[in-house]
Amino acid sequence: MPGKRTPSNSGEGLTSDGGRHPFLLTKLDHLIAWSQKNSLWPFGSGLACCAIEMIATAAARFDISRFGMELFRASPRQADLFIVAGTVTNKMAPVIRRLWEQMADPKWVVAMGNCAVSGGPFPTYSVLQGVDNVIPVDVYIAGCPPTPQGLLHGLLTLQEKIARSHPTKAIFNADARRID
């Protein structure tokens, strides 16, 4: 039953209200997903030129903090969004995997730019042909490099994806870590 907020009960304490103070009815799934999607802390792993566009996205003009993502962390342990920005070489691949493993659940991965998506212009002996060979990717952003608008579009897409998720499943069913 939604509480009715009237002038008579608005400023008064819980005790004098007789149980008629306002409250919000929602699903726990929605509440958790809402808070997760609006406070993503990115781990910026700038590996190549894509890092420049990622930095531009964080700077004043494009201002990633409008979406609650301004806290770029230097440590994967404090982050929940892994932006793989740039070329992943075969030598770097085990490092990327390890950094991803160090991130605490729940965590998401954005493959930024053609190199991280598929190896891009480097079908060579030294370049990993897509970061999804070593870690699961939630959103792929094409471009060489993607513009800040492109990165923001990808991040908003990720927010939509998180909004559709059911985080409580991870609590009640340990096998289902998250569904897409």
Next chain:
Amino acid sequence: MLEELTDVPVLNKAYQSLEEIFGDFLLGATFEKKELSVRIKKDGLLSILRYLKSTVGFNALSDIIGLDNLRLGAEGAKRFSLLYQLYAFPGFVRIRLVLDVDENEPVPSVVPVFRSANWAEREIYDMFGIRFAGHPDLRRIYMPEEYEGHPLRKDFPLEGPNDGV
């Protein structure tokens, strides 16, 4: 073109003294665009470098470059060439030593003369598979340590032996 060497007195003097002292180890020389390059024998490498460094004043080894002459093999060229780029920075003069080596032919390491050769020789070993005898720490420097093959060889496929995986 070697006659124009007199335009650069320092190089000219260096080349004359090289011819005088190490004549047996020289295989030829070219002078183009004010760059002198001297082709030498393997046995003379260390002594020539030591002489150029201590007596003539080429005090820096800026780089060692590897070349794969795979497509020149029919013309009798050895498989690889090593180019030692020397630099004298009072005077800003450069000289290049060229050394031809075969596959599986070890080359004496020049680390005892120029310590900057350490990583340069590791890079050559990593990319071409040329071994340097006497190198203090001959490991790969760019590729992962367990990697097989030497990527800058002309017969190495661009995608790598396992399709890049």
